[in-house]
Amino acid sequence: MASIGSLPFTIETKSESSVIIHSANHRRTRLPFFAYRLRKPLVSAGNTGLSFGYGKAAGEDYAILSLSFGRLIGGCSGGQQKRITPPKATSKGFVESGDDGNEADDVLQATIEKSKKVLAMQKDLLQQIAERRKLVSSIKSSIINPEDDEVSYEGRGKSSPKVDLASAGNNTGDNHYSSIPSSNFPPLAIDEVPESPHADFGSSFDEVKQESEKVSLLNSMSSDGDSTKQFKGTNSETVWSDGLPSFLSSASKSSSVGDEIQEISETEVLKEADDDANVPVIEDVKPPPPPLAGANVMNIILVAAECAPWSKTGGLGDVAGSLPKALARHGHRVMVVAPRYGNYAEPQDTGVRKMYKVDGQDVEVSYFQAYIDGVDFVFMDSHMFHHMEQNIYGGNRADILKRMVLFCKAAVEVPWHVPCGGVCYGDGNLAFIANDWHSALLPVYLKAYYRDNGLMTYTRSILVIHNIAHQGRGPADDFAYVDLPEPYLDLFKMYDPIGGEHFNIFAAGLKTADRVVTVSHGYAWELRTSVGGWGLHGIINENEWKLRGIVNGIDTKDWNPQFDVHLTSDGYTNYSLESLKTGKAQCKAALQKELGLPIREDVPVIGFIGRLDHQKGVDLIAEAIPWMMGQDVQLIMLGTGRPDLEQMLRQFESQHHDKIRGWVGFSVKTAHRITAGADILLMPSRFEPCGLNQLYAMSYGTVPVVHAVGGLRDTVQPFDPYNESGLGWTFDSAEANKLIHALGNCLWTYREFKQSWEGLQRRGMTQDLSWDNAAQNYEEVLVAAKYQW
Numbered sequence: 001m002a003s004i005g006s007l008p009f010t011i012e013t014k015s016e017s018s019v020i021i022h023s024a025n026h027r028r029t030r031l032p033f034f035a036y037r038l039r040k041p042l043v044s045a046g047n048t049g050l051s052f053g054y055g056k057a058a059g060e061d062y063a064i065l066s067l068s069f070g071r072l073i074g075g076c077s078g079g080q081q082k083r084i085t086p087p088k089a090t091s092k093g094f095v096e097s098g099d100d101g102n103e104a105d106d107v108l109q110a111t112i113e114k115s116k117k118v119l120a121m122q123k124d125l126l127q128q129i130a131e132r133r134k135l136v137s138s139i140k141s142s143i144i145n146p147e148d149d150e151v152s153y154e155g156r157g158k159s160s161p162k163v164d165l166a167s168a169g170n171n172t173g174d175n176h177y178s179s180i181p182s183s184n185f186p187p188l189a190i191d192e193v194p195e196s197p198h199a200d201f202g203s204s205f206d207e208v209k210q211e212s213e214k215v216s217l218l219n220s221m222s223s224d225g226d227s228t229k230q231f232k233g234t235n236s237e238t239v240w241s242d243g244l245p246s247f248l249s250s251a252s253k254s255s256s257v258g259d260e261i262q263e264i265s266e267t268e269v270l271k272e273a274d275d276d277a278n279v280p281v282i283e284d285v286k287p288p289p290p291p292l293a294g295a296n297v298m299n300i301i302l303v304a305a306e307c308a309p310w311s312k313t314g315g316l317g318d319v320a321g322s323l324p325k326a327l328a329r330h331g332h333r334v335m336v337v338a339p340r341y342g343n344y345a346e347p348q349d350t351g352v353r354k355m356y357k358v359d360g361q362d363v364e365v366s367y368f369q370a371y372i373d374g375v376d377f378v379f380m381d382s383h384m385f386h387h388m389e390q391n392i393y394g395g396n397r398a399d400i401l402k403r404m405v406l407f408c409k410a411a412v413e414v415p416w417h418v419p420c421g422g423v424c425y426g427d428g429n430l431a432f433i434a435n436d437w438h439s440a441l442l443p444v445y446l447k448a449y450y451r452d453n454g455l456m457t458y459t460r461s462i463l464v465i466h467n468i469a470h471q472g473r474g475p476a477d478d479f480a481y482v483d484l485p486e487p488y489l490d491l492f493k494m495y496d497p498i499g500g501e502h503f504n505i506f507a508a509g510l511k512t513a514d515r516v517v518t519v520s521h522g523y524a525w526e527l528r529t530s531v532g533g534w535g536l537h538g539i540i541n542e543n544e545w546k547l548r549g550i551v552n553g554i555d556t557k558d559w560n561p562q563f564d565v566h567l568t569s570d571g572y573t574n575y576s577l578e579s580l581k582t583g584k585a586q587c588k589a590a591l592q593k594e595l596g597l598p599i600r601e602d603v604p605v606i607g608f609i610g611r612l613d614h615q616k617g618v619d620l621i622a623e624a625i626p627w628m629m630g631q632d633v634q635l636i637m638l639g640t641g642r643p644d645l646e647q648m649l650r651q652f653e654s655q656h657h658d659k660i661r662g663w664v665g666f667s668v669k670t671a672h673r674i675t676a677g678a679d680i681l682l683m684p685s686r687f688e689p690c691g692l693n694q695l696y697a698m699s700y701g702t703v704p705v706v707h708a709v710g711g712l713r714d715t716v717q718p719f720d721p722y723n724e725s726g727l728g729w730t731f732d733s734a735e736a737n738k739l740i741h742a743l744g745n746c747l748w749t750y751r752e753f754k755q756s757w758e759g760l761q762r763r764g765m766t767q768d769l770s771w772d773n774a775a776q777n778y779e780e781v782l783v784a785a786k787y788q789w
């Protein structure tokens with residue numbers, strides 16, 4: 001029993017979110033830390049994190065003990081570090097610090113102001129709790145139903161019905177994800193913030209959990225203590241000679257986000273505080289486990305020019321569609337922002353309209369949103385993106401650049417303008433993940449428009465390099481399009497021995513991002529060399545401290561032979577490790593039949609899937625064709641790209657019609673079927689930052705033969721016949737004879753050493769290639785960025 005002055009009390013910490021105060025009248029009341037009406041400033045006990053004060057709660061006056069909760073509760077004590085002096089008893093039996101009255105009044109006033117702000121934030125945060133609870137309960141249910149493990153963990157089943165990616169016959173794959181019904185996340189106009197769902201702190205376990213979730217949300221937002229201030233503008237110095245950029249000031253049609261943070265009257269705040277204080281004591285309930293991401297829960301917005309299954313030209317689309325789901329499973333609030341190229345089924349119009357300046361013209365942007373597998377998918381609509389689904393990176397240089405300028409200008413402001421589940425993400429405790437040069441302007445805008453002006457102080461940007469070969473290069477004059485003041489030109493300026501001085505978007509992004517990730521360890525190393533860095537190695541080396549390689553994962557729901565929706569018809573079948581032999585044989589026969597090749601189980605089927613360009617080493621396959629055609633093999637190639645290489649595929653097929661199929665086109669369904677039906681996947685890429693097809697292949701029991709470069713070297717350990725280890729065959733330089741040597745050994749093993757072959761297949765299939773490991777590594781990068789100043 002402690003006592004301050006005349007008021008004896010004991011304080012019992014019940015959970016990370018509340019204390020129980022045993023007061024003089026022996027009544028016990030559970031108090032959430034934030035749920036008291038403050039009457040006097042709290043007095044901090046040195047740097048112990050403990051504060052004493054008194055206030056009103058549950059209709060009674062109490063002495064209060066507060067443990068500081070980062071900035072948030074620290075704010076309640078006014079940040080004051082006061083020496084505790086002997087308290088005095090008052091006529092009301094309250095306890096006062098022995099401080100000077102005036103000073104105390106000032107501090108009281110300041111504290112009340114801060115408390116109001118904090119409580120206003122809490123009101124908004126309460127709205128997020130409902131959403132967070134859904135996520136937690138879905139994670140909980142996946143733990144509770146072990147037999148559903150794989151299915152529910154991946155969000156398969158209830159919320160994510162089957163996907164039929166190929167039926168549209170276009171490169172969007174015509175996604176058929178069904179979204180969570182829109183009633184769960186109704187489209188809201190910007191000022192249509194719904195009623196705050198009052199937390200009803202009842203006596204059930206769930207409600208205690210809710211309370212804990214609330215605190216963890218508060219914790220997660222703790223660095224956002226001043227975010228409302230940031231919304232409302234800045235009084236800090238600006239680098240702009242003539243005020244803020246056009247799109248920050250005049251161009252926005254609708255109300256600023258500051259208006260969204262509605263003023264909450266003192267009465268409301270105090271009422272809510274009192275309501276919250278009526279928390280009954282629940283004695284024997286253990287506090288629930290914290291969110292998986294623990295104290296480091298963040299708001300994360302991945303920004304990409306393509307996102308599977310809605311839009312995809314290659315691996316970037318796959319990553320944008322699947323990494324965010326893994327981050328969400330780790331407990332983060334995650335959004336993807338991508339352009340709306342087509343009329344997608346699931347996302348609903350949010351009603352939000354904004355205007356941005358692009359090349360001097362006002363361009364309207366609107367936003368569509370869908371909540372799928374724990375992720376907010378936000379699609380940015382503008383006439384500039386319409387009808388580009390077949391040609392995402394098409395058009396002339398200026399057109400692409402203007403599209404990406406619009407995309408990045410608008411994407412930075414999405415956390416302010418687009419409510420998801422009724423609540424905007426806000427810019428505190430927020431990290432953007434930009435991808436490749438197309439969104440490399442985002443870190444630049446974040447810096448130039450906001451952070452250099454004292455805005456978005458707690459927002460970080462990470463830039464992921466999927467392919468350094470495409471950099472957004474152009475003549476120096478292109479700088480005019482990006483709408484930045486002259487001093488920022490230096491970020492973009494590059495000198496090239498061939499092109500001379502030029503403008504380079506990737507360079508600017510790499511310099512301004514807080515962290516840089518690339519998609520394998522091998523590629524992280526290669527990027528620092530003059531060959532692998534494609535002219536940007538100097539900048540990469542200068543920024544080496546912020547570069548990290550993280551190998552991509554795969555979406556184990558979409559790319560899983562057991563559940564693959566493309567293997568359920570036309571003679572194909574789903575299969576697993578247990579049914580590998582028969583299932584794969586059936587898929588092989590179905591593939592041969594579908595493509596009109598001789599149906600033979602004994603002939604090795606070699607597959608190739610990829611963009612037809614220099615990177616993928618298709619020309620090496622061309623050089624090896626005469627040798628291959630001397631073997632008893634079948635070769636199936638799927639790809640689009642350079643017209644000359646497309647022509648080459650057609651020519652192979654017509655010259656060797658009994659052995660080769662060259663499918664020119666983009667077909668997700670066919671890619672899945674080749675992956676399942678082929679025995680061997682060929683990837684002779686000249687460089688390969690990560691490569692996803694070899695990962696897909698291995699998980700389908702298809703053995704990869706790859707050029708040991710970048711991510712291919714990281715992920716395909718060479719077969720060792722003596723130890724019966726390894727996953728495939730590798731060759732160490734991009735030359736046709738090396739490819740032939742590796743493929744020759746592979747074919748020999750296929751024919752002569754059936755057991756070794758099966759071992760290779762099984763080892764490939766039993767790897768954990770899911771995104772979960774990678775997501776954990778991304779988390780480390782995000783946290784490092786968060787605490788980096």
Ligand SMILES: Nc1ncnc2c1ncn2[C@@H]1O[C@H](COP(=O)(O)OP(=O)(O)O[C@H]2O[C@H](CO)[C@@H](O)[C@H](O)[C@H]2O)[C@@H](O)[C@H]1O
Binds near residue numbers: 466609693711
């Ligand atoms: N004609 C076609 N029809 C249907 N599907 C097709 C197709 N051509 C390609 N695909 C699909 O597109 C994806 C290609 O992904 P990759 O990772 O192999 O290469 P990409 O070079 O595009 O990606 C870049 O980004 C990714 C992601 O980081 C890195 O893995 C990679 O090394 C880097 O070059 C796969 O899903 C593949 O099935």
